[in-house]
Amino acid sequence: MEYFNFKKINYEGKNSTNPLAFKHYNENEIVLGKSMKEHLRFAMSWWHTLCAEGADQFGVGTADRPWNKGDIISAAKAKVDAGFEFMSKLSIPYFCFHDRDIIAEGKNLAETNELLDIISDYILEKMQETGIKCLWGTANCFNHKRYVHGAGTSCNADVFAYAAAQIKKAIEITKKLGGENYVFWGGREGYETLLNTNTELELDNFAYLLKLAVDYAKKIGFTGQFLIEPKPKEPTKHQYDFDTQTVLSFLRKYNLDAYFKMNIEANHATLAGHTFQHELNLARINNVLGSIDANQGDMLLGWDTDQFPTNVYDATLAMYEVIKNGGLHKGGLNFDSKVRRGSFEEEDLAIAYIAGMDTFAKGLKVAAKLYEDKALELFVENRYSSYNSGIGLEIKNQNVDFEALEQYALAHDQIKNESGKQELLETILNQYIYK
Ligand code: XLS
Ligand code: CA
Ligand code: CA
Numbered sequence: 453m454e455y456f457n458f459k460k461i462n463y464e465g466k467n468s469t470n471p472l473a474f475k476h477y478n479e480n481e482i483v484l485g486k487s488m489k490e491h492l493r494f495a496m497s498w499w500h501t502l503c504a505e506g507a508d509q510f511g512v513g514t515a516d517r518p519w520n521k522g523d524i525i526s527a528a529k530a531k532v533d534a535g536f537e538f539m540s541k542l543s544i545p546y547f548c549f550h551d552r553d554i555i556a557e558g559k560n561l562a563e564t565n566e567l568l569d570i571i572s573d574y575i576l577e578k579m580q581e582t583g584i585k586c587l588w589g590t591a592n593c594f595n596h597k598r599y600v601h602g603a604g605t606s607c608n609a610d611v612f613a614y615a616a617a618q619i620k621k622a623i624e625i626t627k628k629l630g631g632e633n634y635v636f637w638g639g640r641e642g643y644e645t646l647l648n649t650n651t652e653l654e655l656d657n658f659a660y661l662l663k664l665a666v667d668y669a670k671k672i673g674f675t676g677q678f679l680i681e682p683k684p685k686e687p688t689k690h691q692y693d694f695d696t697q698t699v700l701s702f703l704r705k706y707n708l709d710a711y712f713k714m715n716i717e718a719n720h721a722t723l724a725g726h727t728f729q730h731e732l733n734l735a736r737i738n739n740v741l742g743s744i745d746a747n748q749g750d751m752l753l754g755w756d757t758d759q760f761p762t763n764v765y766d767a768t769l770a771m772y773e774v775i776k777n778g779g780l781h782k783g784g785l786n787f788d789s790k791v792r793r794g795s796f797e798e799e800d801l802a803i804a805y806i807a808g809m810d811t812f813a814k815g816l817k818v819a820a821k822l823y824e825d826k827a828l829e830l831f832v833e834n835r836y837s838s839y840n841s842g843i844g845l846e847i848k849n850q851n852v853d854f855e856a857l858e859q860y861a862l863a864h865d866q867i868k869n870e871s872g873k874q875e876l877l878e879t880i881l882n883q884y885i886y887k
């Protein structure tokens with residue numbers, strides 16, 4: 453049975469007007485010595501693509517997906533069939549999943565784990581048949597009511613134990629599917645009010661849960677990269693994993709920094725009051741840029757809208773950071789994006805993915821050109837050139853003390869600064885995008 457009423461999506465070039473064709477994503481086209489496919493490592497999110505039907509706080513789902521039908525096992529298998537058909541038709545090489553996306557919970561934890569074994573066998577068969585791979589797995593420790601007060605940060609020790617058991621199984625399934633990474637997004641790891649919260653104990657426990665995961669991965673030989681996905685708010689008012697720098701200081705406090713990189717999501721960056729590029733940049737310079745959840749928010753709304761990315765400007769700057777990172781390595785570009793509630797036809801899913809993939813393909817091409825030409829780099833290098841000699845070099849080499857700096861300042865107190873030329877640089881960036 454076919455779920456999607458269209459053939460394999462082809463690359464038709466930038467002048468094509470066919471909505472079901474790629475205009476920029478040409479998977480074998482070489483950019484900076486690597487194919488687009490290797491640079492971008494696109495992934496399909498199981499939850500938004502196959503599970504979501506457009507429900508929101510005010511209304512039920514609007515998309516009546518033909519694969520979301522039947523008993524637990526047949527519905528889960530139909531989702532697998534639909535997912536692999538979709539990824540094959542769109543040439544998406546990877547997928548990402550939460551344990552609870554691939555199959556619903558059974559009547560107890562033991563039965564749920566058996567269901568996971570059954571469905572992961574089926575997924576594995578499809579992976580072998582198609583060559584499609586698993587970018588990352590994760591555990592959904594936020595949806596069920598048991599997680600009302602968090603998982604690793606719950607006030608209830610029974611919940612901590614349950615979350616640990618769930619994560620243990622999710623790591624096992626991710627390993628079985630050859631997942632290249634494993635993600636921790638702190639779903640409800642945060643709090644609403646300090647009137648009822650012991651933040652110190654919650655954070656100690658959360659770190660301990662991560663340590664147990666690291667130990668278990670070593671024990672079973674799971675070599676995927678562990679990732680933490682920062683998000684500042686939603687669902688809780690104060691999420692502990694606020695942004696990259698907050699997560700880094702948390703990891704460093706608990707000596708966990710060697711084991712985790714970041715999964716940076718565009719919309720989470722903007723909720724934290726940052727740009728997407730800011731989060732990627734801070735992750736990159738700290739050597740923790742792991743993977744990307746590509747989407748975009750709506751600048752007029754203060755919540756996580758998870759829209760498909762269509763902003764070429766942001767995609768360009770994101771890919772610029774990725775190129776400077778030497779690529780995504782084990783990571784990839786997962787579309788943690790969902791179609792709008794009004795876009796309820798199956799074809800809308802394909803159009804949305806094509807738009808997202810083309811946006812990043814175009815972003816990659818522009819970023820590669822900027823990088824090759826050193827269009828921004830030379831300006832930045834020159835801007836800091838005062839650190840290449842004289843007192844600047846001494847500062848850079850950390851070879852001075854306050855007395856020496858005072859002596860220097862006394863003799864050089866007529867300071868001359870130069871323009872930061874922001875408008876010129878923005879013009880140059882636009883020129884590269886227009887080309
Ligand atoms: C929610 C997060 C979530 C993670 C995986 O806002 O984006 O989907 O990516 O649990
Ligand atoms: Ca995400
Ligand atoms: Ca999100």
